[in-house]
Amino acid sequence: MADGDTETRVTIRTVAADAGVSVAAVSKVMRNAYGVSDALRLKVEASIGKLGYRPSVAARGMRGRTFTLGVLLVGIDNPFLPGIYQGIESVTESAGYKIMVGVGAARARTEVTLIEQMIDNRMDGLILVASQIAGETLEHFARQIPIVVVGHHEPAAQGYDTINNDDQRGAQLAVQAFLDRGYSDIAYMTQSDQGDHHADVAPQREAGYRKAMTAAGLADRIRVFRLPQCGLSRDEMLSNVLQSPDRPRAIFCWSDLDAIPLLSAAHRLGMGIPDELALIGYDNSPMAELSMVDLTSIDQDGPRLGKLAAEALFSRMTGRSVAEHILTEPTLILRGSH
Amino acid sequence: MADGDTETRVTIRTVAADAGVSVAAVSKVMRNAYGVSDALRLKVEASIGKLGYRPSVAARGMRGRTFTLGVLLVGIDNPFLPGIYQGIESVTESAGYKIMVGVGAARARTEVTLIEQMIDNRMDGLILVASQIAGETLEHFARQIPIVVVGHHEPAAQGYDTINNDDQRGAQLAVQAFLDRGYSDIAYMTQSDQGDHHADVAPQREAGYRKAMTAAGLADRIRVFRLPQCGLSRDEMLSNVLQSPDRPRAIFCWSDLDAIPLLSAAHRLGMGIPDELALIGYDNSPMAELSMVDLTSIDQDGPRLGKLAAEALFSRMTGRSVAEHILTEPTLILRGSH
DNA sequence: ATGAAAGCGCTAACAC
DNA sequence: GTGTTAGCGCTTTCAT
Numbered sequence: 001m002a003d004g005d006t007e008t009r010v011t012i013r014t015v016a017a018d019a020g021v022s023v024a025a026v027s028k029v030m031r032n033a034y035g036v037s038d039a040l041r042l043k044v045e046a047s048i049g050k051l052g053y054r055p056s057v058a059a060r061g062m063r064g065r066t067f068t069l070g071v072l073l074v075g076i077d078n079p080f081l082p083g084i085y086q087g088i089e090s091v092t093e094s095a096g097y098k099i100m101v102g103v104g105a106a107r108a109r110t111e112v113t114l115i116e117q118m119i120d121n122r123m124d125g126l127i128l129v130a131s132q133i134a135g136e137t138l139e140h141f142a143r144q145i146p147i148v149v150v151g152h153h154e155p156a157a158q159g160y161d162t163i164n165n166d167d168q169r170g171a172q173l174a175v176q177a178f179l180d181r182g183y184s185d186i187a188y189m190t191q192s193d194q195g196d197h198h199a200d201v202a203p204q205r206e207a208g209y210r211k212a213m214t215a216a217g218l219a220d221r222i223r224v225f226r227l228p229q230c231g232l233s234r235d236e237m238l239s240n241v242l243q244s245p246d247r248p249r250a251i252f253c254w255s256d257l258d259a260i261p262l263l264s265a266a267h268r269l270g271m272g273i274p275d276e277l278a279l280i281g282y283d284n285s286p287m288a289e290l291s292m293v294d295l296t297s298i299d300q301d302g303p304r305l306g307k308l309a310a311e312a313l314f315s316r317m318t319g320r321s322v323a324e325h326i327l328t329e330p331t332l333i334l335r336g337s338h
Numbered sequence: 339m340a341d342g343d344t345e346t347r348v349t350i351r352t353v354a355a356d357a358g359v360s361v362a363a364v365s366k367v368m369r370n371a372y373g374v375s376d377a378l379r380l381k382v383e384a385s386i387g388k389l390g391y392r393p394s395v396a397a398r399g400m401r402g403r404t405f406t407l408g409v410l411l412v413g414i415d416n417p418f419l420p421g422i423y424q425g426i427e428s429v430t431e432s433a434g435y436k437i438m439v440g441v442g443a444a445r446a447r448t449e450v451t452l453i454e455q456m457i458d459n460r461m462d463g464l465i466l467v468a469s470q471i472a473g474e475t476l477e478h479f480a481r482q483i484p485i486v487v488v489g490h491h492e493p494a495a496q497g498y499d500t501i502n503n504d505d506q507r508g509a510q511l512a513v514q515a516f517l518d519r520g521y522s523d524i525a526y527m528t529q530s531d532q533g534d535h536h537a538d539v540a541p542q543r544e545a546g547y548r549k550a551m552t553a554a555g556l557a558d559r560i561r562v563f564r565l566p567q568c569g570l571s572r573d574e575m576l577s578n579v580l581q582s583p584d585r586p587r588a589i590f591c592w593s594d595l596d597a598i599p600l601l602s603a604a605h606r607l608g609m610g611i612p613d614e615l616a617l618i619g620y621d622n623s624p625m626a627e628l629s630m631v632d633l634t635s636i637d638q639d640g641p642r643l644g645k646l647a648a649e650a651l652f653s654r655m656t657g658r659s660v661a662e663h664i665l666t667e668p669t670l671i672l673r674g675s676h
Numbered sequence: 677a678t679g680a681a682a683g684c685g686c687t688a689a690c691a692c
Numbered sequence: 693g694t695g696t697t698a699g700c701g702c703t704t705t706c707a708t
Contacts, residue, residue, distance in 0.1 A: 077624075102438065103427075349701055
């Protein structure tokens with residue numbers, strides 16, 4: 001590699017020499033360990049400041065903590081993620097932990113590789129957001145590193161914690177909102193179930209939709225549309241659904257991610273919202289708020305989920321070994337689309 | 339920490355013992371180093387497969403390469419990032435390199451910490467996307483680790499490479515598109531210049547706007563609106579701009595990130611687009627394509643930028659020491675907003 | 677071609 | 693309270 005590495009790196013030994021103390025003393029100061037006099041601490045801190053010393057995470061990882069947490073995200077283009085990330089960061093930052101994120105691209109294989117990478121980097125704990133990985137695989141990894149999972153329902157998991165908003169409840173809120181407006185012809189639109197775990201949020205929302213419809217005596221009106229994964233034919237499929245003669249009057253969409261393109265398709269076809277088509281989404285993403293979108297949506301309070309996840313991870317890292325499974329309450333955000 | 343760590347970790351020594359060879363032999367096989375017989379290689383590979391051995395990145399980092407690259411992103415909610423990331427990944431993945439992402443949250447302090455973290459993790463190289471960090475600070479870090487910067491103009495930088503779309507050219511395209519439609523009352527809307535480097539993309543686009551206006555003999559019609567950083571008063575400011583009696587008829591917006599909320603404000607005020615207000619954005623984000631947004635925008639081909647950045651990083655990592663500064667050509671994507 | 681051994685920069689016993 | 697030292701899991705000379 002090319003590097004004009006003139007300035008040889010400052011190590012714990014450089015600091016020790018400069019401060020005229022032992023490396024152990026420096027290490028103790030760095031970790032706020034017990035048994036250092038104020039005088040020594042001051043000397044060491046002065047040298048650290050002067051030399052701009054930073055401990056090597058790699059070296060640290062070989063014996064103790066790295067003070068680094070890994071966060072695995074499904075992707076980078078999901079409006080549901082920023083809130084969660086911010087929630088996580090809000091608690092990890094004040095605890096002096098750094099975060100490195102892995103971008104999973106919604107492929108289980110990639111995600112597994114990234115988790116291994118994080119373990120191999122000796123991170124202290126992992127938060128997986130909307131991971132596609134199967135429960136048993138997670139249990140396997142959880143034996144090697146503390147893990148908390150967000151957006152993946154596995155209420156019986158032993159080795160790791162799960163933090164979710166109550167997706168079934170959210171779906172119920174959406175159906176109820178439609179019922180309150182007098183709709184009964186309510187459909188559910190979800191992603192294709194390619195490799196779908198029941199643990200994922202979309203199937204959970206579907207279950208909630210089915211229950212709510214049944215409870216309202218509308219079991220025979222239940223209709224589910226599944227979008228193909230590939231983006232190409234999605235718009236086509238959306239248009240087809242909207243133009244079919246028996247198209248539903250109201251659609252509850254598993255995510256704003258698909259609700260908004262659906263809205264766009266309706267708009268293109270000249271349909272009035274909500275007069276000709278009513279719509280409710282999920283995630284209450286920033287876009288839903290725009291006046292030309294104005295989409296009613298279920299909010300799951302991402303920052304809260306993130307905060308709970310980080311707290312769970314810390315408590316697990318410091319001793320707790322019995323799994324925790326938290327469900328938070330979603331909220332309906334009323335707008336003009338239904 | 340609590341861990342049911344029954345299964346003690348497989349190390350290079352475990353593999354060596356299992357294969358009946360030395361640790362050095364295993365290391366050589368792992369790195370495809372010169373001087374291993376096929377027989378030995380086969381034995382070692384068998385053991386590696388059987389035991390599921392993965393080398394510790396941390397330990398590797400203490401002497402050689404980690405095969406890990408760091409990517410620093412401004413945030414996670416910017417529609418401009420996914421394309422770039424994907425472009426980077428497309429070349430790093432096939433080269434057998436892993437990526438860890440740092441999320442900068444658009445704060446220079448956080449970004450510096452993350453870069454240090456990546457260096458401390460002994461990553462092999464860094465790609466900084468739309469970083470806020472000052473050029474001299476970058477030069478400092480570039481002496482410690484190969485760096486390529488995307489979305490930050492520093493054409494005279496010595497120690498690191500820069501990859502950008504030609505932001506001035508993009509602005510010119512936008513102005514020209516307005517001129518072609520007969521507009522002359524063209525304003526530029528940008529973010530507040532709090533801590534703004536001239537190196538950032540927004541000032542570059544501003545410069546391009548000014549040049550294009552001047553070239554068109556409209557120097558006296560130049561008007562620049564600066565949005566405050568905090569989100570709270572942004573909508574207010576947008577409405578104010580739109581309601582002022584001498585509001586511009588055409589606005590070129592530094593990014594879709596602000597162009598779309600502006601569009602939303604106009605929509606709320608009942609303004610017709612483009613009859614009462616014409617708009618052009620930058621980044622050609624997925625939202626711009628939605629039928630109810632239908633925003634004309636400048637495309638900078640994120641995947642291409644990402645690809646170029648990764649290639650530059652690799653070439654720098656393998657010997658090149660003279661800086662490379664690449665400018666790509668932006669494209670105008672015509673839609674209905676102007 | 678293969679292996680022994682010296683570190684890389686830390687942490688954590690354990691001596692003093 | 694402070695220093696010495698044995699590793700952590702690798703890579704990399706240098707013998708053999």
